Amino acid sequence: MMAKRIPTILPDLSFEEALEITKIHSVAGILPNEVPIITTRPFRAPHHTVSSVSLVGGGKVPKPGEISLAHFGVLFLDELPEFNKTTLEVMRGPLEDRTVTISRVNATLTYPSKFMLIASMNPCPCGYYGSSEKECTCSEQAITRYMSKISGPLLDRIDIHIEVTPVKYQKLDSEEKVETSEEIRKRVNKARKLQFDRYKKYNIYSNAELTPSLIEKYCKLDKKGKQLLKTSFEKLGLSARAHGRILKVARTIADLDGKENINVKHLAEAIQYRSLDRKYWKNN
Amino acid sequence: MKIINIEDNNYPEQLRKINKPPKKLYVLGDEKILSNKCIAIVGSRNCTEYGKKEALRFAQELTLQGLQITSGLAIGIDTFAHTGCLNEDGKTIAVLGCGFNHLYPKENRELFNKIINNGGAIVSEYAPILEPSSDKFRQRNRIVCGLSIATLIIEAAARSGTSITARYTMEQEKPVFCIPNSLENNKGVGTNELLKNGALLATSVDDILQKCNLPKINLDNLPKENKRINKNLKKVKEKIVKEKPIKINKEYKEIYNILTDKPTNPNEICKALKQNISEINSKLLLMEMEGIIKKVAGNSYIRI
Numbered sequence: 124m125m126a127k128r129i130p131t132i133l134p135d136l137s138f139e140e141a142l143e144i145t146k147i148h149s150v151a152g153i154l155p156n157e158v159p160i161i162t163t164r165p166f167r168a169p170h171h172t173v174s175s176v177s178l179v180g181g182g183k184v185p186k187p188g189e190i191s192l193a194h195f196g197v198l199f200l201d202e203l204p205e206f207n208k209t210t211l212e213v214m215r216g217p218l219e220d221r222t223v224t225i226s227r228v229n230a231t232l233t234y235p236s237k238f239m240l241i242a243s244m245n246p247c248p249c250g251y252y253g254s255s256e257k258e259c260t261c262s263e264q265a266i267t268r269y270m271s272k273i274s275g276p277l278l279d280r281i282d283i284h285i286e287v288t289p290v291k292y293q294k295l296d297s298e299e300k301v302e303t304s305e306e307i308r309k310r311v312n313k314a315r316k317l318q319f320d321r322y323k324k325y326n327i328y329s330n331a332e333l334t335p336s337l338i339e340k341y342c343k344l345d346k347k348g349k350q351l352l353k354t355s356f357e358k359l360g361l362s363a364r365a366h367g368r369i370l371k372v373a374r375t376i377a378d379l380d381g382k383e384n385i386n387v388k389h390l391a392e393a394i395q396y397r398s399l400d401r402k403y404w405k406n407n
Numbered sequence: 408m409k410i411i412n413i414e415d416n417n418y419p420e421q422l423r424k425i426n427k428p429p430k431k432l433y434v435l436g437d438e439k440i441l442s443n444k445c446i447a448i449v450g451s452r453n454c455t456e457y458g459k460k461e462a463l464r465f466a467q468e469l470t471l472q473g474l475q476i477t478s479g480l481a482i483g484i485d486t487f488a489h490t491g492c493l494n495e496d497g498k499t500i501a502v503l504g505c506g507f508n509h510l511y512p513k514e515n516r517e518l519f520n521k522i523i524n525n526g527g528a529i530v531s532e533y534a535p536i537l538e539p540s541s542d543k544f545r546q547r548n549r550i551v552c553g554l555s556i557a558t559l560i561i562e563a564a565a566r567s568g569t570s571i572t573a574r575y576t577m578e579q580e581k582p583v584f585c586i587p588n589s590l591e592n593n594k595g596v597g598t599n600e601l602l603k604n605g606a607l608l609a610t611s612v613d614d615i616l617q618k619c620n621l622p623k624i625n626l627d628n629l630p631k632e633n634k635r636i637n638k639n640l641k642k643v644k645e646k647i648v649k650e651k652p653i654k655i656n657k658e659y660k661e662i663y664n665i666l667t668d669k670p671t672n673p674n675e676i677c678k679a680l681k682q683n684i685s686e687i688n689s690k691l692l693l694m695e696m697e698g699i700i701k702k703v704a705g706n707s708y709i710r711i
Contacts, residue, residue: 246704253705255670258593263452263482263512286706288672354696376685391689391696398706 125287126168126199126241131304133164133197134315140195140328143235147194151187165196167238171205175213185225185232190217193238203242204272211277214240218280221332237332240281244273256289279364282331282372284399314378330374335367342370348390355394369393408507408535409434417442425553425579429532435507436528440498445475446615447551448491449572450484450561451594456701456709457668458562458594459487461586465559466491468612472624475499477555479547480519480529482512484561489518493525500554503531504547505539530554548572552579557619559584559609563597570597573606582618584609659694662687663710666700670707 145161148154180188217223217236224233246252247266252259373393377385411432419441466488476492478485480501492499558576563569576583583606588595694700
């Protein structure tokens with residue numbers, strides 16, 4: 124449910140982005156006749172029985188797959204461990220390079236694939252691991268097996284992991300005022316504008332596309348920040364690959380906050396969002 | 408690997424006295440330590456944070472008193488009992504419910520090696536080729552307590568393997584100790600039941616030492632020349648210093664006051680303090696890095 128709300132807070136499309144999306148959808152032959160140009164970010168949610176070819180693209184003359192159709196939009200994979208393991212692994216390259224090259228006898232084509240991957244899963248097969256309401260009935264091995272369906276390299280390429288606890292009925296019913304999607308979208312647009320202006324000369328749109336050298340330039344930490352990053356790597360057993368991801372997320376949080384530099388507060392929040400890297404998930 | 412038959416001289420004497428002693432013992436590591444004084448520490452596989460903390464503490468303190476720890480190398484309390492003993496450079500005995508070729512659970516392979524390297528022993532009554540089964544696990548419990556002079560139970564669910572160990576210990580006319588557990592903890596149901604039926608309450612190692620007529624070594628009066636023990640002594644002193652009331656930064660105080668030993672969700676903190684979730688999340692991580700709180704499964708926090 125939460126993931127389906129994501130399109131409502133995504134930033135507005137720029138004209139160039141809209142053109143690119145329209146081109147891909149046109150190539151795939153799925154552009155409706157009455158729509159001359161696509162003006163909203165795509166949201167693709169393939170079922171977990173999807174094949175690797177339909178995910179990355181293929182065919183006699185290669186057609187774009189789900190990851191390219193989700194270009195500049197969202198690819199949502201519900202129940203991630205239920206997907207075929209090899210199907211998931213084919214996304215590793217495109218997630219890193221943000222393009223995918225498909226070679227067939229008739230043609231070799233490169234499609235863009237700058238998509239935002241959103242996935243959801245349960246903490247264990249029964250779904251109650253760590254819940255305060257009900258006790259988890261899974262054995263340690265069953266949990267390990269379930270978790271191992273998602274490979275480390277894939278997990279490393281996902282910037283933000285968040286554990287969500289079940290919502291009680293009172294909360295669903297509460298009249299408490301919360302931030303609406305419209306308000307959130309305004310904040311997102313503001314941050315996006317900052318990034319767009321900052322990276323104009325590099326021909327990229329957002330923090331997600333930063334290369335290692337640009338990370339060094341734009342995600343500078345002060346002394347306190349460096350110290351915090353060091354202690355958290357030691358204490359939480361984070362993987363080395365998480366390093367760049369944390370910095371990019373911290374940069375984004377600082378942008379949302381409207382701050383020029385990343386300070387400890389932003390960095391701490393970014394580290395907080397890597398819960399699957401933590402050791403406790405494996406040995407409680 | 409060594410095989411010790413029941414008629415051999417190095418067969419542990421106390422094990423010979425139990426009902427149905429194993430005819431053969433397969434031993435990896437040092438077989439001589441099997442005759443030393445041991446305390447068994449057992450409990451739930453699926454333990455709570457409290458159980459983990461107490462298992463480590465009791466194992467460490469008993470080791471410092473010169474005792475060995477026996478347990479079953481299972482996950483949960485057993486693992487922490489062995490680890491606690493190893494933390495103090497102690498020798499620990501693990502009794503398996505299967506042959507050596509089928510180490511179960513596989514996660515404990517590292518611990519298995521560590522026990523042997525530290526001068527401990529791994530014992531099984533089953534030939535190396537035999538696979539684990541629930542019946543074997545039940546049977547190995549009689550060896551765990553057979554090798555020990557007393558059994559300490561940290562946590563146990565209502566019907567569990569742990570209560571079988573307790574029953575065997577009572578049959579062998581040895582004392583069974585339980586630590587106090589909250590009524591809200593469903594891993595405390597078994598220990599509370601045992602306490603009702605004549606198990607002894609242990610709130611510190613002193614209770615165990617006294618009941619078993621063992622001398623208490625005062626760690627403050629140790630001879631200076633004994634380097635290893637001095638090292639341990641330093642550790643204990645450090646621990647005492649650590650247990651002093653921790654200083655908490657002003658800005659973290661309000662969050663810290665909400666947290667308890669029971670896991671609390673950041674959303675609840677948010678609601679109580681009427682603060683932004685991102686603010687809370689960032690503070691929680693900083694507090695965790697300072698070592699005053701801990702994150703547990705289910706995106707929840709507890710005090711340390």
